[in-house]
Amino acid sequence: MPGTETAYQPTDRTVPTRSRDRAAYDRDLVHAILDEAYVCHLGFLRDGAPVVLPTLFGRVGERLYVHGSTGSRPLRMAGQADPGLPVCLTVTHVDGLVLARSAFHHSINYRSVVVHGIAHQVTDPEEKRTALDALVDHVVPGRSADSRPADAKELAATAVLRLDLDEVSAKLRAGGPHDEPEDLGLPHWAGVVPVRTAYGTPVPASDLGPSTPVPGYVTAL
Amino acid sequence: MPGTETAYQPTDRTVPTRSRDRAAYDRDLVHAILDEAYVCHLGFLRDGAPVVLPTLFGRVGERLYVHGSTGSRPLRMAGQADPGLPVCLTVTHVDGLVLARSAFHHSINYRSVVVHGIAHQVTDPEEKRTALDALVDHVVPGRSADSRPADAKELAATAVLRLDLDEVSAKLRAGGPHDEPEDLGLPHWAGVVPVRTAYGTPVPASDLGPSTPVPGYVTAL
Numbered sequence: 001m002p003g004t005e006t007a008y009q010p011t012d013r014t015v016p017t018r019s020r021d022r023a024a025y026d027r028d029l030v031h032a033i034l035d036e037a038y039v040c041h042l043g044f045l046r047d048g049a050p051v052v053l054p055t056l057f058g059r060v061g062e063r064l065y066v067h068g069s070t071g072s073r074p075l076r077m078a079g080q081a082d083p084g085l086p087v088c089l090t091v092t093h094v095d096g097l098v099l100a101r102s103a104f105h106h107s108i109n110y111r112s113v114v115v116h117g118i119a120h121q122v123t124d125p126e127e128k129r130t131a132l133d134a135l136v137d138h139v140v141p142g143r144s145a146d147s148r149p150a151d152a153k154e155l156a157a158t159a160v161l162r163l164d165l166d167e168v169s170a171k172l173r174a175g176g177p178h179d180e181p182e183d184l185g186l187p188h189w190a191g192v193v194p195v196r197t198a199y200g201t202p203v204p205a206s207d208l209g210p211s212t213p214v215p216g217y218v219t220a221l
Numbered sequence: 222m223p224g225t226e227t228a229y230q231p232t233d234r235t236v237p238t239r240s241r242d243r244a245a246y247d248r249d250l251v252h253a254i255l256d257e258a259y260v261c262h263l264g265f266l267r268d269g270a271p272v273v274l275p276t277l278f279g280r281v282g283e284r285l286y287v288h289g290s291t292g293s294r295p296l297r298m299a300g301q302a303d304p305g306l307p308v309c310l311t312v313t314h315v316d317g318l319v320l321a322r323s324a325f326h327h328s329i330n331y332r333s334v335v336v337h338g339i340a341h342q343v344t345d346p347e348e349k350r351t352a353l354d355a356l357v358d359h360v361v362p363g364r365s366a367d368s369r370p371a372d373a374k375e376l377a378a379t380a381v382l383r384l385d386l387d388e389v390s391a392k393l394r395a396g397g398p399h400d401e402p403e404d405l406g407l408p409h410w411a412g413v414v415p416v417r418t419a420y421g422t423p424v425p426a427s428d429l430g431p432s433t434p435v436p437g438y439v440t441a442l
Contacts, residue, residue: 013267018290038315038329038416041262043273046234050271052264054313054333069239092275094259094418099439100426103357103368104375108259112275136324140414147324147409154325176426188368189433193361193442194421195259197315205321205397205411212410218320221414 013116014169024170027062033113033170034059034091038139042066043088044074044119057089058134062165064089064115065122065131067158075121075159084118089163097193100177101186109173109192116167122160131160142217234337235390245391248283254334254391255280255312259360263287264309265295265340278310279355283386285310285336286343286352288379296342296380305339310384318414321398322407330394330413337388343381352381363438 007025008014016023024030034040039054053074058065066089068075078085096109122128132155133144150158177190199221202214228246229235237244245251255261260275274295279286287310289296299306317330343349353376354365371379398411420442423435 013270013272017294018292038318039313039331041264041273041311041313043262043264043271043309045266045271049234049307049337050264050266050309051234051335051337052262052273052309052311053335054311054331056329071239073238086270088264088271088273090262090273090275092260092262097259097360097442099361099364099368101369102371102375103353103365104371104379106357106360106364106368108277108360110260110275114272114274116270116272132324136327139318139327139329140320143320143327144324147320147327148322148404148407150323150325154323158325176424179426179428183369184428186369187433189436189439190426190429192424192426193439194424196419196421198417198419200415200417203397203413203415205400205413207400207405208411212408215410218410218414221318 008165008168010169011167014114014167016171022171022173024172025168030113030165030168030170031059033093033111034064035138036093037091040066041090042074043090044077044085046073056135056139058131058138060130060134064163064165065134065160067132067135067160070157070159072159075161078119078121078161084120085161087117087119087163089115094195095174096195098177099190099193101179101183101188101190105177105179107173107177109175111170111172113168113170115163115165117163119161119163122162125155128155128160131162132158140217146215229386229389231390232388235335235388237392243392243394245393246389247391251334251386251389251391252280254314254332255285256359257314258312261287262311263295264311265298265306267294277356277360279352279359281351281355285384285386286355286381288353288356288381291378291380296382299340299342299382305341306382308338308340308384310336315416316395317416319398320411320414322400322404322409322411326398326400328394328398330396333392335390336384336386338384340382340384343383346376349376349381352383353379361438367436
């Protein structure tokens with residue numbers, strides 16, 4: 001049964017041609033990398049050429065959802081296409097800048113997930129609502145319950161695509177530089193500069209009443 | 222003459238179907254968004270399906286460079302393909318989480334650049350060296366001059382792709398949420414949570430001599 005194994009089954013597309021030791025298929029790891037990201041990069045074909053667009057996404061178990069206007073290109077294409085739109089959805093976190101003595105061994109520490117599959121338009125109203133809640137909660141966990149849900153008009157204006165987590169891999173690099181033994185005596189500094197996402201002080205909307213408190217799920221970020 | 226106008230010429234592919242007010246074509250703006258990013262997401266076709274991979278890149282004027290092992294898939298494909306590999310190269314910065322009273326108007330503030338074009342393998346040795354310096358300096362400006370340059374063996378093991386900045390657009394969202402007038406009285410907090418990249422304390426390589434100082438271009442980050 002899909003989704004009950006602890007790891008995704010590698011396929012020809014998800015086994016890298018090189019640095020195979022950096023590839024991982026564990027579901028929990030993949031979910032964690034996905035859930036930490038605010039945007040994914042969605043690749044699809046338009047007139048035979050690749051297009052890569054940043055977009056918000058949400059996850060419900062082993063399903064990813066992206067949304068957009070019913071007039072946007074990929075969503076129109078997925079609706080027209082039968083049986084769906086071939087996509088590649090990729091998420092990347094940069095965790096550090098890796099400085100080696102040699103230019104050749106410079107790198108970054110990162111965690112990425114690549115999902116291959118066919119995206120389908122969601123037509124079931126219940127699934128669409130669940131997907132939209134997941135999209136809002138992906139930006140700020142807990143937020144969907146503290147906002148006005150989409151009304152019928154907004155639902156009709158929004159198209160949602162579903163992509164099942166099936167052909168999936170993670171790729172990771174961590175740790176310091178790997179210099180050649182003969183370079184270790186060179187005078188250049190070597191090491192890692194950690195990189196992370198930081199949050200600033202929340203800025204209230206200009207039309208927000210001054211007595212509205214900043215909610216706990218925002219201060220928790 | 223290409224590269225002398227202050228803005229890129231919009232094309233069918235770079236004019237969005239919606240939110241056209243968010244699109245921009247100014248070269249300086251595009252360069253700034255590109256230069257601030259550590260990775261791009263490179264889209265290409267493999268066996269007719271889209272693939273999106275995160276990768277380092279560098280910029281020299283109106284040319285972008287990505288690199289990889291001569292054995293990696295896209296670089297092999299660009300080498301075989303004549304006249305080059307159709308790609309879409311996308312860079313995105315998340316600047317803020319936009320919380321509206323309505324679920325529908327949740328968004329993020331972002332700056333992105335999308336480049337369409339044909340990538341070509343760089344064969345000229347001088348251009349290859351320039352590209353590799355740019356790749357290192359893209360991670361940490363000034364670093365290429367303070368590291369051991371690639372030797373002949375490393376150069377031979379590295380393939381470099383060039384993508385000219387020609388069919389290019391930026392897209393931006395900034396500012397607060399845009400709620401419907403009838404939602405302004407709802408009790409939900411609304412506003413923006415700023416998001417930025419932060420740097421941690423540099424971690425020296427385990428094999429670095431204790432007397433090697435952290436260089437100024439690192440502490441400047």
